[in-house]
Amino acid sequence: MKVIKDLKIEKLVYKGLGLGFDNSDxxxxxxxxxGDVLDVQIISTRRQVSFGKIDKxxxxxxxxxxxxxxxxxxxxGCDWLNISxxxxxxxxxxxxxxxxxxxxxxxxxxxxxxxxxxxxxKSFFPVAKxxxxxxxxxxxxxxxxxxxxxxxxxxxxxxxDICEKMISYIKASKMQVYNEKNHSGNIRHIGIRYALxxxxxxxxxVTRNRKIPFSRQLERxxxxxxxxxxxxxxxxxxxKTNVILGNDEKIIFGRDFIYEQIGKxxxxxxxxxxxxxxxxxxxxxxxxxxxxISEGSSVIDAYCGVGSIGLxxxxxxxxxxxxxxxxxxxxxxxxxxxxxxxxNCKFVAGYVENxxxxxxxxxxxxxxxxxxxxxxxxxxxxxxxxxxxxxxIYISCDPMTQVRDVKLIMExxxxxxxxxxxxxxxxxxxxENVIILER
Numbered sequence: 245m246k247v248i249k250d251l252k253i254e255k256l257v258y259k260g261l262g263l264g265f266d267n268s269d270x271x272x273x274x275x276x277x278x279g280d281v282l283d284v285q286i287i288s289t290r291r292q293v294s295f296g297k298i299d300k301x302x303x304x305x306x307x308x309x310x311x312x313x314x315x316x317x318x319x320x321g322c323d324w325l326n327i328s329x330x331x332x333x334x335x336x337x338x339x340x341x342x343x344x345x346x347x348x349x350x351x352x353x354x355x356x357x358x359x360x361x362x363x364x365x366k367s368f369f370p371v372a373k374x375x376x377x378x379x380x381x382x383x384x385x386x387x388x389x390x391x392x393x394x395x396x397x398x399x400x401x402x403x404x405d406i407c408e409k410m411i412s413y414i415k416a417s418k419m420q421v422y423n424e425k426n427h428s429g430n431i432r433h434i435g436i437r438y439a440l441x442x443x444x445x446x447x448x449x450v451t452r453n454r455k456i457p458f459s460r461q462l463e464r465x466x467x468x469x470x471x472x473x474x475x476x477x478x479x480x481x482x483x484k485t486n487v488i489l490g491n492d493e494k495i496i497f498g499r500d501f502i503y504e505q506i507g508k509x510x511x512x513x514x515x516x517x518x519x520x521x522x523x524x525x526x527x528x529x530x531x532x533x534x535x536x537i538s539e540g541s542s543v544i545d546a547y548c549g550v551g552s553i554g555l556x557x558x559x560x561x562x563x564x565x566x567x568x569x570x571x572x573x574x575x576x577x578x579x580x581x582x583x584x585x586x587x588n589c590k591f592v593a594g595y596v597e598n599x600x601x602x603x604x605x606x607x608x609x610x611x612x613x614x615x616x617x618x619x620x621x622x623x624x625x626x627x628x629x630x631x632x633x634x635x636x637i638y639i640s641c642d643p644m645t646q647v648r649d650v651k652l653i654m655e656x657x658x659x660x661x662x663x664x665x666x667x668x669x670x671x672x673x674x675x676e677n678v679i680i681l682e683r
Contacts, residue, residue: 246286247299253280256335258343258644260323260673261295271296274385275317277327278335279305307331315393320385322671325397329360333667336675340665343643347650347660349679355665356528363522363670364399365504366437368450368488369407371414373421378414380407380434388424397671402470403436406447409465410434417457427484430456435479435488437515440523441505445470446498446515448477450488463497475499477515489516501576506530509556511580517573518549525668529639529678530556532664533613536637536680537561543611544603546596546625551577551589553613553639558586565607566591567599601628611635620645626652636681641668643677650679657683 253262253276262276264284269292273284281303284296311317311325324332337355344352369380372390381392395404414421414431422429433450447466449456456462456478466473475498481490493500504511504519506527513519520526534557537543541561545554548566550573558564566589568574574593581589592599596616603609612633614621618641626649629636636658640646650660658681668676 246289248284248286248294248296250302251282251284253278253282253305256339256673258339258673266294269294273298275323275326277305277308279307313393313395313397315381315391318384319382319391319393320387321382321396321398323673325671329357329670332670333357336667336673337665339673340643340663340675340677343647344650344663347647347654349660349663351662353662353664355667355675356525358522358525358667358670360670362397362399362401363524364403365440365523366519366521367396367399367403367435369434369436371411371421371431371434373423378411378419378421378431380411400438402438402445406436406445406466406470407434409469410447410449410462413458413462413465417461419457422452424484427452432481433488435515437502437513439502439504439513441510442503443472444502444504445473446475446477446500446502447473448475448479448515450479450481450490452480452482454478454480454492454494459496467497473498474502475515479515506552506556508584509552509580510583511550511552511555512576512583513550514572514576517576518570519552520668522668525666525676526552529553529666529668529676532678533557533637533639534560536662537611537635541611541635542607542609543613544600544609545613545615546600547615547617548577548591549573549615551580551591553615554589554591555580555584555586558589562588563607564589565603565609567594567596567603569593569595597622597625597628600625604628604630604633609633611637613637613639615639616645618642618645621649621652623652626656629653629656631657634682638679638681640677640679641674643675646677646679650681653681659683 251264261272271294283300285299286296316325379392420429422432435448437446476496478494480492501514543564545566548568554564554566577591662680664678666676
């Protein structure tokens with residue numbers, strides 16, 4: 245293995261990697277901090293661009309701190325626990341501004357902090373065996389090795405406590421742990437969803453088989469510790485796949501959904517439904533989007549999920565039409581509209597690329613909110629934006645696909661008016677970014 249000696253890390257770049265130069269050739273290093281001087285073990289090289297990991301810290305950066313986690317660097321959950329939170333925000337601002345450096349944006353705002361407390365409202369934990377005993381934790385970076393931890397800094401303490409109780413149940417019931425190599429065993433994952441606004445918890449275990457031992461005992465163990473658990477679900481996934489959830493399920497206790505509340509708006513969330521993983525930051529994003537639309541606007545909420553954004557800003561709009569391809573989420577969105585007594589929102593089940601042209605043809609729309617998955621917008625979606633659309637609010641969890649799409653949207657006559665980054669995922673390299681475009 246090639247080792248580059250005394251590599252100085254100049255800055256952090258997208259995906260959280262430290263960038264240094266070896267005779268002017270770029271070298272990207274995981275867990276590096278700007279100002280580090282490192283010996284770097286090269287993992288791969290392509291076209292004079294190398295990727296490596298730290299072999300030895302020759303001189304640590306003044307920005308480097310001791311990570312408050314015993315498995316940092318092994319576990320794939322965090323990227324930046326070795327950097328203070330204030331510096332994380334600074335680096336994220338620099339990264340997103342660099343990504344958009346070739347686009348003229350009238351107003352670029354400072355990134356909005358999430359705060360330092362744990363923030364995840366939903367997590368999945370793979371179950372594995374170590375020395376013959378069941379364990380749970382998070383996958384090692386770029387691997388399916390499960391790394392157990394004492395206390396994760398990304399999520400409420402109750403998540404780790406529930407996992408501990410689940411592992412005790414697995415041991416006591418002699419439930420077999422799933423082995424992905426030979427597709428044997430039963431318990432595959434533990435999942436937890438927590439509602440910050442209502443304090444409700446739902447626990448789900450993913451198994452290969454429908455039959456699980458002593459389910460009433462599991463119910464008793466969990467409810468004695470957490471009376472606010474409103475549902476315990478068994479999700480059955482018999483397939484040999486990396487996809488976590490299967491299509492079959494059984495309710496062991498209670499219900500398969502929780503209620504969450506953001507501001508005055510209440511949401512019914514199925515345990516499978518997509519929802520922003522950081523509830524407090526979701527509210528800040530929704531507030532930003534709400535103030536960005538004009539009073540009395542007619543709005544399309546594309547990729548609407550359970551209708552969270554559209555319902556949140558419905559009192560400012562004349563009409564909101566949501567589009568979502570997950571039928572269960574659309575059902576939840578319609579239920580959420582009734583739950584909040586909102587009658588100016590409707591929701592359509594289907595793919596945005598298919599439904600958007602139909603809705604634009606049949607309705608006079610002036611604003612579109614895009615909140616697509618990480619891959620961004622398909623070309624034909626951008627092609628179908630008509631000339632009477634005055635405003636686009638583009639929310640993205642991947643600024644690299646967002647910048648690509650913004651350039652294409654600008655070709656339709658739109659001007660980027662404002663950019664607002666949000667730190668939705670502290671201690672990771674991920675950046676949530678919102679851009680308002682007008683014409």
